[in-house]
Amino acid sequence: MEPTGESLSPRDRHAKPAPVRSGERTWEVDPSFRPDMRVPVRVFADEELIEQIGRDRSLWQLVNVSTLPGIARAALGMPDIHEGYGFPVGGVAGTRVSDGVISPGGIGFDINCGVRLLVSELTLDEIRPVAEPLLHEISRTVPAGFGRSRRKFSLERRQLDALLEHGVPWLVEEMGFGLPEDLHFMESGGVLSWARADRVSERAKNRGHDQVGTLGGGNHFLEIEVVDAVYDERAAAELGLRKGGITVLIHTGSRGLGHQVCTDSVKHMDAVMARYGIEVPDRQLACAPFSSPPGQDYFAAMAAAANFAFGNRQMIAHMVRGVFARQFGESKGHLRLVYDVGHNTAKVERFDGEELVVHRKGATRAFGPSSPELPAPYRGIGQPIFIPGSMGTHSYVLLGTDAAQDLSLASTCHGAGRAMSRAQSKREVHGAELRRQLEADGIAIRCPSNAELAEEAPSAYKDVDRVVQVVHEAGIARKVARVRPIGVLKG
Amino acid sequence: MIAPGHRIEGHTSEVRLALQAPTLRELYEQAAAALSGVMCLGSRPAPGARPLDVRLEARDAAALLVDWLDELIYQVEQTGLVFPAPKIHVASARRLHATITGEEPVEWKTPVKAATFHDLRVEEGDDGFRAVVVVDV
Numbered sequence: 001m002e003p004t005g006e007s008l009s010p011r012d013r014h015a016k017p018a019p020v021r022s023g024e025r026t027w028e029v030d031p032s033f034r035p036d037m038r039v040p041v042r043v044f045a046d047e048e049l050i051e052q053i054g055r056d057r058s059l060w061q062l063v064n065v066s067t068l069p070g071i072a073r074a075a076l077g078m079p080d081i082h083e084g085y086g087f088p089v090g091g092v093a094g095t096r097v098s099d100g101v102i103s104p105g106g107i108g109f110d111i112n113c114g115v116r117l118l119v120s121e122l123t124l125d126e127i128r129p130v131a132e133p134l135l136h137e138i139s140r141t142v143p144a145g146f147g148r149s150r151r152k153f154s155l156e157r158r159q160l161d162a163l164l165e166h167g168v169p170w171l172v173e174e175m176g177f178g179l180p181e182d183l184h185f186m187e188s189g190g191v192l193s194w195a196r197a198d199r200v201s202e203r204a205k206n207r208g209h210d211q212v213g214t215l216g217g218g219n220h221f222l223e224i225e226v227v228d229a230v231y232d233e234r235a236a237a238e239l240g241l242r243k244g245g246i247t248v249l250i251h252t253g254s255r256g257l258g259h260q261v262c263t264d265s266v267k268h269m270d271a272v273m274a275r276y277g278i279e280v281p282d283r284q285l286a287c288a289p290f291s292s293p294p295g296q297d298y299f300a301a302m303a304a305a306a307n308f309a310f311g312n313r314q315m316i317a318h319m320v321r322g323v324f325a326r327q328f329g330e331s332k333g334h335l336r337l338v339y340d341v342g343h344n345t346a347k348v349e350r351f352d353g354e355e356l357v358v359h360r361k362g363a364t365r366a367f368g369p370s371s372p373e374l375p376a377p378y379r380g381i382g383q384p385i386f387i388p389g390s391m392g393t394h395s396y397v398l399l400g401t402d403a404a405q406d407l408s409l410a411s412t413c414h415g416a417g418r419a420m421s422r423a424q425s426k427r428e429v430h431g432a433e434l435r436r437q438l439e440a441d442g443i444a445i446r447c448p449s450n451a452e453l454a455e456e457a458p459s460a461y462k463d464v465d466r467v468v469q470v471v472h473e474a475g476i477a478r479k480v481a482r483v484r485p486i487g488v489l490k491g
Numbered sequence: 492m493i494a495p496g497h498r499i500e501g502h503t504s505e506v507r508l509a510l511q512a513p514t515l516r517e518l519y520e521q522a523a524a525a526l527s528g529v530m531c532l533g534s535r536p537a538p539g540a541r542p543l544d545v546r547l548e549a550r551d552a553a554a555l556l557v558d559w560l561d562e563l564i565y566q567v568e569q570t571g572l573v574f575p576a577p578k579i580h581v582a583s584a585r586r587l588h589a590t591i592t593g594e595e596p597v598e599w600k601t602p603v604k605a606a607t608f609h610d611l612r613v614e615e616g617d618d619g620f621r622a623v624v625v626v627d628v
Contacts, residue, residue, distance in 0.1 A: 056503045083503040085609030085625050109604040109627045146530075146602035207568055217602035218628060256568050259604040259627075263561050270608060271550060283553075283608035421501035422601065422628065451532065451600050 008036060013281060017059045019043060019050060025474035028074075029063060036067040036281065043077035044408065044474045049466060052419060053081055058088035064281045065093050070100020070290075072356055076408055078363050079470040080417025080462060084108070086284030087361045089418075092411045094356035095290065097348060101278065102295045103287035104265040104302070106359030107346050111261060111302055112309035113220075113253030114342035115386040116186075117397065118317060118335035119239070122246040122328065124226045128486070131224065131444050134327055135487040138222065139446040141319045144491045146217035153315070154210040163212065164200060167191025167307035168314045177318045179337075184375040186340040187365065187383075190310040192347075195303035200257070201264050204301075208257025208308055213315030219456055220252040220491030221388075222316065225395065225483035235381045235399055235480045239338050247483055248324075248335060249395060250316050251388055252491065253344065254309035261305045265298040290357050299346065299357075306345055313340055338397075339384035341365060343414035351409065358409050366412040366477050368402030385477055388415050389464035391445070391456060391488050392438050396468045398477040412477040416464035425460035426451060438488070447490035456490065493619035497525040506601070506628050507610070513619035515552070516582040519559055519589070522624070526563055527575035529626065530603055531596030534573050540593040545577075552584035552613040556624055559587055560606035566591065567603075584613075601628050 012034055019027035022042070027050050029041035041062045045053060053059060058081045065087055066075035072094050081090030086105030095101055127134070143152060155163065162170050168190025172178045183189050215222060227245045230236045241247070254261075269286035272294055273279075278287060288294040317337065324333035343364045346357050358365075367373055367383040374383055382399035389395045393416070404410050420428075431450025434457050438445050447453045471477045492513035500507040508525045512518040527534060545562055549555035563574050572593025581588035604627040613622040 058503075085505060085607040085627060089504055105607075105609075146599050203565065207565065217599075218604075256604075260565070263605045266608060267554070267558070270554065283611060286608065418504045421503055422506065423499065423501045449598060449600065451598070455601065 008034070008281065017041065017063050019059060025470050029059065034063055037063060039066050039071050040074045041066050041077065042074040043081065044470055044476065045079045046466065046470050049079050049462065049470060052462060056083035058083045061086070061088040062091055064285060065091055067281055068093060068095060068101055068103060068285065068287060069278060070095040072096055072354065073409065076411065078411065078413040079467045080413040080415055082417045082419070084361065086282050087359070089362035090413065091361050092363045092409055093359045094351065094409045097290055097355040097357060100290055100357060101287035102290045102299055102346060102357050103285055103359065104262050104269065104298055105284045105286065106361055107262070107302060108344045108361045109259040109262040110253040110344055111258035112306035112342040113344045114309060114313065114340065115249060115251045115388060116313045116317060116340035117338040117386050118248045119241060119338050120246045120324065120335050121332065124244055124246065127224065127246050130327060131487050134323065135224065135444045135446055135489060137323045137327070138320055139489050141323055142215055142222060142316055142489065143213070144215040144489055145448055153213050155212060157205065157209070160205055160209050161197035163311045164197040164304035164307055165195050168310045171311050171314050178314050182314065182337045185337045186310060187342055190314065190340065192303035192306050194300055195307050196300035197304055199297050199301040200261060200304050204257045204260035204264065207260050208255060211255040211257065212312055213319060214255060214312070215252050215316065215489070215491040216255050217452065217491045222320070222489040223249045223485045224487035225249055225485050227481050228484045229482040231479040231481065238377065238381050239384060239397065239480065240336060241397060241481045248320055249386060249388060250313050252312055252316065254305040255312060257308050258305040261301045265301065269294055302346060306342065309342065310340065341385060349410065351405065356409070360411055362414050363411045364414045366400035366404045366410055368400050368404060370402050385412060387413060387464065387468055390416055390458040390461040391485065391490065392441060392443060392458045393464055394482045394484050396464070396479060397481040397483065398468065398471070399480055401475055401478055404476040407474065408476040412471045413467055416461035416467055418460060419462045420460040422455040425457050426454045429454040429457040429459060443485050444487040445490070446488070453490065495521055497521045499525060499529055502625060505625050507623060507625045510622040511619065515584065515620055516579045518620045518622060519579050519582055519587060520577060522556060522560055523563055523577045524575050526560055526603065527573040529601050529628065530567065531573055531598060531600050533597035534575055534594035535597060537572050537593050537595040540572060542590045542592045545589045545591055547587045549585055553611045555585060555587055556613055556622055557606040557608060557611065560624065560626065563591070564603055564605060603628050
């Protein structure tokens with residue numbers, strides 16, 4: 001392990017980074033900015049976004065990330081980056097397997113929070129007349145929200161352990177939740193193979209056993225959408241997308257189980273990292289050498305929580321398929337899985353012959369067309385990436401590029417990115433008024449609380465069109481299609 | 492001495508709790524009240540709610556504050572109730588013993604995933620204690 005913990009003066013510690021343009025869509029903070037930086041900070045943005053990013057402390061947090069032992073290349077910020085805790089949301093860091101650390105805060109509490117897109121053969125004309133009752137039925141079927149989501153389905157402990165270790169293949173093959181072909185269209189086939197259920201605490205299992213198939217709260221949601229723009233006809237056709245087609249987007253993660261895995265691990269690493277001679281500028285960056293027992297324990301527990309999250313989205317998709325089948329019939333109402341991809345994970349990936357632990361916190365893996373990890377139908381076009389906007393705004397379907405391998409550790413953005421605190425959003429937006437406005441725009445809404453609705457108002461987020469344009473122009477993903485919501489179930 | 496109180500402050504994506512109290516015991520009470528304030532709009536007694544005994548130990552006062560909030564978050568998720576008014580029996584920088592009794596939220600507001608170590612501080616001054624903790628929402 002490299003020595004760490006260069007003493008910083010309070011002035012150095014709190015200095016505000018000023019990024020300098022290093023390319024058409026990239027900005028950098030040089031390692032000379034602070035004595036404890038090991039690599040530069042690099043952010044993908046245009047002029048407007050970099051100005052917006054500079055308003056909160058996300059760049060300062062990325063400078064802190066650049067001090068982690070074993071970090072390679074650069075601490076990266078996607079254009080939707082915003083201030084988080086420890087790592088910024090929209091941050092990516094690759095640490096060397098050989099002598100680097102793993103930091104649970106670099107993945108976050110909602111391990112493998114992610115999105116999956118399903119596509120139907122239905123048209124807008126067929127769905128519009130029944131959008132309200134359809135959304136109502138989905139809201140009755142998929143538990144959503146906080147304190148209201150307990151729960152239709154509970155796993156026995158041995159079943160939960162099986163899900164944690166064997167992921168979606170177990171849910172499909174042993175429990176019958178979903179279709180065998182689904183398994184081809186998920187990141188890592190819906191299972192991280194190094195998962196260990198015995199590395200997940202009883203407390204985490206207590207939180208998770210009855211949360212499989214629940215949406216949760218906060219910014220989680222389920223949307224019925226219509227494809228309203230196609231930028232690449234051939235690629236869209238490969239994904240089964242056509243203008244006017246109907247899709248379903250599910251955004252949720254590992255629920256309380258994942259939160260507890262992160263809580264347990266941060267606490268443990270905070271207590272033991274001094275043993276490894278590690279000092280970090282922010283306690284939430286607590287970490288341990290990847291190869292150490294605490295590092296490996298966390299990596300195995302994180303994978304188990306990631307499998308839980310894949311399973312959670314699988315169960316929700318299964319429930320929604322049931323609703324569509326009842327409404328439109330088995331054939332007409334069929335929902336085909338386009339892909340499922342996480343945006344809060346750590347994975348070992350190879351870059352120019354070097355193995356790195358790629359921490360993505362609020363950032364999406366973006367493998368290009370030549371990646372052997374893609375399912376056969378997507379080889380040659382790239383890995384699907386879904387970028388949710390916010391209620392009332394567009395979401396995007398992108399594809400990964402081979403160039404992203406070098407430019408961004410095969411990563412891209414994950415959403416619009418918050419621009420405004422929840423408190424400010426509630427001060428500026430009246431929940432009931434927002435609900436009326438969305439409904440007037442033809443968007444059916446199910447959200448029990450106007451206060452929660454106001455927290456997630458579109459105006460609280462950055463401009464998703466601009467964020468997506470930046471990743472497209474920077475070459476770290478490319479635009480395929482755009483969708484707009486016609487029904488939103490908010491968690 | 493400083494009056495017990497708390498503020499829920501803005502943060503781009505999370506929530507920052509600023510706490511103050513003349514004693515550690517009251518500081519932990521304020522932390523519980525602030526957490527409930529984030530999670531729901533008011534609460535009322537829950538019929539049949541059983542008191543729970545909570546005993547925590549941590550390596551320092553800041554870690555103990557995180558543990559305390561995490562314990563409350565866990566119990567909220569397990570019981571579906573909130574815990575705005577704990578009875579704190581023992582409170583030091585490293586040990587906490589409390590009895591908590593759940594209350595029914597009037598309206599759920601913001602789910603809290605966990606307390607974080609980011610920007611975390613617990614400071615003792617001449618007039619009492621001040622703390623800042625960011626919670627992930």
